[in-house]
Amino acid sequence: MLDIKLNGIVIITGNYGSGKTETGVNLAFYSKKKGLNVSIADLDLVNPYFRTRQALEILTKANINVILPDKQYMHADLPILTPKVAAIIKKSNYNDKSLTILDAGGDDAGVNVIAALNDFLSKKKVNMLQIVNPFRPFTENIKGCIKIKQEIEASSKLKITGLVSNANLIDDTTIDNIYKGYELIEKLSEKTGIKVEFITADVKILSILNLKNFDCPVLPITRKLVPPWKRS
């Protein structure tokens, strides 16, 4: 399988519910296993549930540095940006040993926070990924994906540098869904000139996928943000 070679600062964006947090958290574990020093910051100021903070315990256990608002504000639906985020961006160096993941909220509203960090981010080389799930409303085609891309870029004041297909219907995902997602992300790449960074596939489906069909790496997904009846 091809390797995902991401380091330095990686901002995860995409339309609402495209699977940014699940992708970000799994990328953190993947990169940690590869030997990188990994930090992940929860910048989701729009979504009230299913945020990175839900995976706090397992991330911390894996020695991944998790940056969150102060504990007393963990369950607030207020736009709180901890100063620790700016500090971690300042510290981050573009080298092959560290990865800082900034998990933004969905849509253009979710990346307003990225614009607020522009003073710090503009001095760095930044990877900004657009996560696409074609089975979500508003991104089922190229037109929808480009619209979201433009809105995110306008709002964040940064350019998308990489595309990620996160095609899934959770437990109902079929291999055809993954191939359909790959097809769309390739077309989007062709249209925009932005490279496909990787695609994702649940570990349960990974073994039956023909990886030779893909010219990009595949990030294996083990779902971490699950509803209470699926928690063990």
Add this chain to the structure above:
Amino acid sequence: MAKVLMKGNEAIGEAAIRAGCLNYFAYPITPQSEVAEYLAKRMPEVNGVFLQGESEVAVGYMIFGAAACGERVMTTSSSPGISLMSEAISYISGARCPAVFVNIMRGGPGLGGILPSQGDYLQATKGGGHGDYKMLVMAPDGVQEAVEMTMLAFPLAEKYRNPVMILGDGLIGQMMEPVEFPNNLNKEPTNKDHWATNGMDTRKSKEKNIVKSLFLDPKVLNDHNLTLKSQYEKMKKQEIRFEAYNTDSDYQILIVSYGTMSRVCKTVIDNLKIQGIEVGMIRPKTLFPFPEKAVYDAACKKSCKKVVSIEMNMGQMLEDIERCVKGKKEVSWYGKCGGDVPTPEEIINHIKLLLK
């Protein structure tokens, strides 16, 4: 139509459009704001209207106005917002207009918290507003059922000329699941002539329809309330919906739970079965009318020792279960209401305690 991945809140919005509801008024509140966000994008595409009121009080009366005109209309809110709308719900019930209210519940009382709760069971089923009124209340256990119930809510509201409420906890609104939308729905309001004030020119009936809930003559008001009562009795005969889970087994414990909580309870029942402990469940899909007979019959099964109501509140549905079981078996409550949903492990431990 192929499956799509949707949040409960988005799916409720889409379901309303597919059911022909082109009038949506709301005021944002966590954890249901995505309905408004979604419909702000979608309504213009179908020539519908989303208007954000200046408060939930205003929204309640926008709903009343649109309903009185003969339009399919919906609002969505969360607990404190529904409290503010309760006056309008009482007026709409009094005026016998159909409308759909969605409550994606958060913790209370007061501002409470933004995490999931089932703390508005009594408000929804016993009336948060004043007077002898009832709403037909449906409680989905996931995104697909939220879609189906939202679509069903409109014709039911029209059939009984009464508000219908979809009652979901925060997780129902926030979680994502694959969904399919049924096709070929009737998008036109039914029996519109009975309740719409749409001008004498277009009315089939020659009688005027004045929308009001004021009846100063005591006999007229009493008769009006008897009419309302007859509708609630009719709902009790025709609209009870529930799911029985593992009730073919010789269960020792009967769980009654609904919504997200019932999903957790299914995991509990499956796990306990492996351990050789049989537990059954009645899941009310309609909270009013309540599946009284189903709960009574299931509790009376010989193998059943105890009945437990598992809720994300301090024991509200418990009152209805006690009423239905009529003292035949011991009825107790287990739950939490801070926003942490009871885990399968916690419930399993509680059930083992009940069996000691």
